[in-house]
Structures are given as structure tokens and as C-alpha cells.
Amino acid sequence: MESEELRNVGLKVTTPRLKILSLLENASEKHMTAETIYRQLGESGEVIGLATVYRALAQFEAAGLVTRHQFDGGQTVFELERGPHHDHIVCVRCGRVEEFYDKVIEERQRVIAAQLGFTLSDHALTLYGECNDPACRESKA
């Protein structure tokens, strides 16, 4: 139950929070902007203030329920933090997002941080390219 998740992180169980969580849970695209969440909730009759969406997402992030990504160009996207850590590759044509995890890269990051005298706490890795969709392949320039 999503109510549990909220209680576990010390947040009151409210309708807006539950709606946002369950939208993130069920939406077809798991990486969503605050604006999209706001709009989709509105369309399905659940009108919630945009400021509330931003507030809730920030709280979810602080609580570790959600992660935030800033892909080049586009606006900030959020996703439910279920399952293990992963990074992303984004199609520069259609915007499609795929996820991946690479043990070697993760390991190298730790080594590099240590070498430079840093205590690693986080990282952001995003690859950009053209995906294998026919429409994306036939672009000029």
C-alpha cells in the first residue's frame, strides 16, 4: 500500500500524495515532469495544485521514494525509486529513455572519486544518441 510508504518516511497520508504516487506507479512512461503529472491528474478528474505536485515530489525525493533527473534540454523528470540504481540513455530525436546498469562503470566511479580524495555520495550519468526507431535513423544533420 502506498499509505505505508508515506508513513514509513514520516509524511502524512494525504490524497494528493497518494494520487501522485499511484500515477507514478501506473503511468506508461516512468520518467515524468511535474507538469505532466499535474496535467494527467487533472485530466483524470483529480485536480491537484501544481505547487503541491512540486512540493510532494521534492519531499518524495528527500525521502528517497523518488529520484530526479535533468536530461539535456528537456525539463526535470521524476521517477519512482523502485528496484536497484540505474542510469539512462536518451534518444536525441524522439526523447525515448532507456535504462541500464553497468557494474564496471559504477566500480570505476568509486575508484576515481577515491583517487581524487572525494567521498562519493552520488553521480549522474546520461548517454545521448539516436535510437533504433526508423523515424529517428533517417534524420539529416
Add this chain to the structure above:
Amino acid sequence: MESEELRNVGLKVTTPRLKILSLLENASEKHMTAETIYRQLGESGEVIGLATVYRALAQFEAAGLVTRHQFDGGQTVFELERGPHHDHIVCVRCGRVEEFYDKVIEERQRVIAAQLGFTLSDHALTLYGECNDPACRESKA
């Protein structure tokens, strides 16, 4: 000469462009925000419109003279594209930025993109952590 660089990429040689390039060249911190560039130029008597700074940086980026980075939290920073590609590690306490290059990571990225059916065109990797400065080490939380 910086005039050469501008001509080579098909941009007219103008005072604002030269000033911005030479500031990027000589500044103590090589990763600078548009705002900082604007302010530092102003302080040294070279008043240039902020819009011009943004425009020039965008053109330099398009021409490959400059790269743009979006570190978490802070605003966009620019740096002169001299020397080979590298990624960054940022101290979450003091904001210090160090650079690194890791052949293994670069190589893995290519493999991963290929596996996912993408033609890799770019990537952004930034590590975050606490640097070895005494002041940064003694923070609580």
C-alpha cells in the same frame, strides 16, 4: 590568437566575443556561469550586456569552442573546450570541481549504447561527493 578561433568557426570578431573568450581563458576557475562572466567583465571595466554573454556562449557551444555543464542544484556552467574530453566530480559542500578522464568508462558507454541499439553521440557524467578540504569533511548530516 582568439580572433583566429572566431574566424575559423565563422563568427565575426567582435569585442564582446573576444573579451568573453579571454576571460574564460584566464579566469582562475575554468567552469563559469553566464552571470559570473557578465559580472567579472563588468568589474574589470568591460561592460557587456548579459544577453550578449548568453548569446555568445550559445554560439561558442554550437561551434565547439565551449562546453556546457548542468551540475545538480547550481546553474549552468561553461568552460573552454581546450584539450581532450573529460568528466567532472563536484564537492557537494564547497562546490569545488575536479576533472577526470577514464578510458574504461568511456569504452563501456560505447558498448552499452550499442547493446541498446543507440548510436552514441554524447554523454554527461558527473560525480558528487565531499572533497578532502578540512572544512568540507567536518559537516554533520
Add this chain to the structure above:
DNA sequence: TTGCACATGAGAATTATTCTCATGTAGGAT
């Protein structure tokens, strides 16, 4: 059941960046 700390909605405010437009100028052609 009540009290109150916390949450919400609406809109204003803020911040970073881009756009508009009137004016200036680099640099190729003459």
C-alpha cells in the same frame, strides 16, 4: 473530539534564460 502541526490551492514572486527591436559595426565588395 479536539488541537495543532502540517498540508493544500491559488496566485504572486523569483530565477535563469531567451526574445524583441532599435541601433551599431565587421568586413567583403567596390
Add this chain to the structure above:
DNA sequence: ATCCTACATGAGAATAATTCTCATGTGCAA
């Protein structure tokens, strides 16, 4: 050297994303 014109600039308005303010509502511990 002078001219012409496409491109560049500055100032401020405009935009877009996000955050803040504040009056009002509500979860939930006592």
C-alpha cells in the same frame, strides 16, 4: 578608403520552470 548590408549588441520585456506566501483545510496523536 568608402559603402553596404548582414550580422551583432544592449536594454529591457517576455518566458518558463520552479518556489514562495498566505489564507484555509485536514491528518492524526492525545
